[in-house]
Amino acid sequence: MNLSLKVWRQKNANSEGKFQQYDVQGISEDMSFLEMFDVLNERLINEGESPVAFDHDCREGICGMCSMYINGEPHGPNKGVTTCQLHMRSFKSGDTITVEPWRAKAFPIVKDLAVNRSAFDRIIAAGGYVSVNTGNAQDANSLPIPKDNADDAFMAAACIGCGACVAACKNASAMLFTSAKISQLALLPQGQAERTMRAEKMVAQMDVEGFGACTNTGACEAECPKGISLENIARMNREYYGAVLSSK
Amino acid sequence: MSWVTKTLSSSLGKKLIMAVTGLSLIAFLLVHCGINACIFLNDGGHTFNEAAEFMANNLFIRVTEVGLMAGFIIHIVDGLMLWKSNTDKRPVKYAVVKGEANSTWYSRSMGLLGSLLLIFLVIHLRHFWVVSRFTDVITSGEKTLFQEMTEVFANPIPVVIYVLGCISLAYHLLHGFQSAFQTMGWNHPKYTPFIKSVGAGFSILIPLIFAAMPIAMYLGWIA
Ligand code: HEM
Ligand code: SF4
Numbered sequence: 001m002n003l004s005l006k007v008w009r010q011k012n013a014n015s016e017g018k019f020q021q022y023d024v025q026g027i028s029e030d031m032s033f034l035e036m037f038d039v040l041n042e043r044l045i046n047e048g049e050s051p052v053a054f055d056h057d058c059r060e061g062i063c064g065m066c067s068m069y070i071n072g073e074p075h076g077p078n079k080g081v082t083t084c085q086l087h088m089r090s091f092k093s094g095d096t097i098t099v100e101p102w103r104a105k106a107f108p109i110v111k112d113l114a115v116n117r118s119a120f121d122r123i124i125a126a127g128g129y130v131s132v133n134t135g136n137a138q139d140a141n142s143l144p145i146p147k148d149n150a151d152d153a154f155m156a157a158a159c160i161g162c163g164a165c166v167a168a169c170k171n172a173s174a175m176l177f178t179s180a181k182i183s184q185l186a187l188l189p190q191g192q193a194e195r196t197m198r199a200e201k202m203v204a205q206m207d208v209e210g211f212g213a214c215t216n217t218g219a220c221e222a223e224c225p226k227g228i229s230l231e232n233i234a235r236m237n238r239e240y241y242g243a244v245l246s247s248k
Numbered sequence: 249m250s251w252v253t254k255t256l257s258s259s260l261g262k263k264l265i266m267a268v269t270g271l272s273l274i275a276f277l278l279v280h281c282g283i284n285a286c287i288f289l290n291d292g293g294h295t296f297n298e299a300a301e302f303m304a305n306n307l308f309i310r311v312t313e314v315g316l317m318a319g320f321i322i323h324i325v326d327g328l329m330l331w332k333s334n335t336d337k338r339p340v341k342y343a344v345v346k347g348e349a350n351s352t353w354y355s356r357s358m359g360l361l362g363s364l365l366l367i368f369l370v371i372h373l374r375h376f377w378v379v380s381r382f383t384d385v386i387t388s389g390e391k392t393l394f395q396e397m398t399e400v401f402a403n404p405i406p407v408v409i410y411v412l413g414c415i416s417l418a419y420h421l422l423h424g425f426q427s428a429f430q431t432m433g434w435n436h437p438k439y440t441p442f443i444k445s446v447g448a449g450f451s452i453l454i455p456l457i458f459a460a461m462p463i464a465m466y467l468g469w470i471a
């Protein structure tokens with residue numbers, strides 16, 4: 001396959017960025033989108049140019065590092081996959097593909113397509129944890145958990161923190177991410193100790209970081225590679241209103 | 249800051265205000281539509297004038313009207329503030345956005361649709377509310393409110409403006425009705441499909457009835 005790429009190049013957070021056009025030839029349709037970038041970068045390095053910076057790690061859809069905004073959609077055109085799982089067979093030879101970084105005030109650009117997502121870490125640090133006592137783990141059966149809650153918590157816990165929800169949202173809102181992190185703990189007995197303060201603090205941190213307010217467009221859910229449901233945002237809203245009314 | 253102001257100025261709090269005021273405006277629309285639909289009885293505006301007079305003189309309604317005004321103002325101010333602050337959350341825009349792949353255009357255009365509604369609202373209040381409340385055209389018995397309506401809608405320009413206003417309302421509500429429940433945390437596999445159907449029905453039916461009024465008057469079906 002031969003493709004024409006329009007890639008956002010930006011030296012660092014403070015410099016002006018611009019699109020650069022690259023023509024890549026001989027791409028196999030079995031390559032992943034990132035492997036196609038590896039081919040391009042190898043060539044750029046050989047030509048003495050600086051390679052395109054992009055985040056990646058596991059390359060199997062579980063770490064949440066890869067983050068490319070491809071032809072107007074985070075993680076590209078396919079549903080339920082990350083950029084590393086997107087294969088070139090989803091494109092046609094001769095296509096022009098526009099690749100941008102996640103764009104949000106709360107995700108400053110580090111270089112080219114790599115953005116700083118530490119705002120997510122600070123949201124988690126604000127309350128996305130449980131107090132665990134030291135000592136032996138207790139018998140799992142001593143903590144009865146309704147099957148529905150276990151399933152919902154598990155589905156929320158599937159969030160890999162990639163930030164595609166923020167990238168997709170017209171308001172750059174982090175509510176799908178934050179709500180998944182609040183939900184996975186609020187639904188389980190282990191999460192009850194910090195439940196009230198968790199909702200208050202994580203929402204407050206989310207606002208401090210400069211993410212927008214949700215308009216319920218559903219773009220996040222549609223673009224999330226892990227299919228995190230909007231039900232989590234409704235749950236976060238309940239958790240938050242309940243928390244501010246009951247906390248001391 | 250007290251916990252109340254802190255909550256209401258958080259992103260979730262601002263959203264809650266939108267949802268609660270939005271739903272009160274929906275309740276108002278229902279009453280407004282019910283009363284105006286009296287013109288379809290085609291009795292020369294007799295029932296409609298009586299209903300309008302009752303609304304104008306009933307103490308409970310007059311007190312509620314103050315709440316309604318406050319609701320409108322809060323919804324509009326909060327909506328425009330959210331719109332502005334949300335837009336600022338992405339200082340550098342994308343070159344390519346494939347919005348239709350993940351959401352409906354009207355859910356992404358609530359600020360625009362709301363602003364169109366605001367323009368319509370100013371024209372609409374000028375046509376009827378200002379005339380009935382701040383002039384003595386109606387109270388002096390010079391004209392009835394129904395006569396005022398027939399006069400306004402004899403002209404095609406207001407008719408077109410009103411129909412456009414109703415279309416904006418329909419799309420604003422098509423997203424807003426169900427969105428308000430989600431914002432209030434009401435998302436449940438048993439009730440959400442029901443809320444969505446009722447919301448879609450309301451959003452189409454009510455603006456349709458409203459739009460039928462100027463059209464029917466212009467075409468002389470109601471006199
Ligand atoms: C009869 C008139 C109106 C009704 C019934 C109405 C109703 C609603 C409802 C139910 C919502 C959804 C709330 C939510 O998502 O939680 C909403 C949202 C919104 N409304 Fe209105 N509205 C009206 C007029 C206006 C006007 C005049 C504006 C003026 C600017 C406006 C601006 C907005 C905006 C920007 C939103 C989206 C807010 C967000 O989701 O963050 N609306 N409206
Ligand atoms: S909710 Fe989905 S899109 Fe958002 S960070 Fe988690 S996995 Fe990524």
Ligand code: FES
Pocket residue numbers: 055056057058059060061062063064065066082083084085
């Ligand atoms: S590189 Fe780990 S999810 Fe894509």
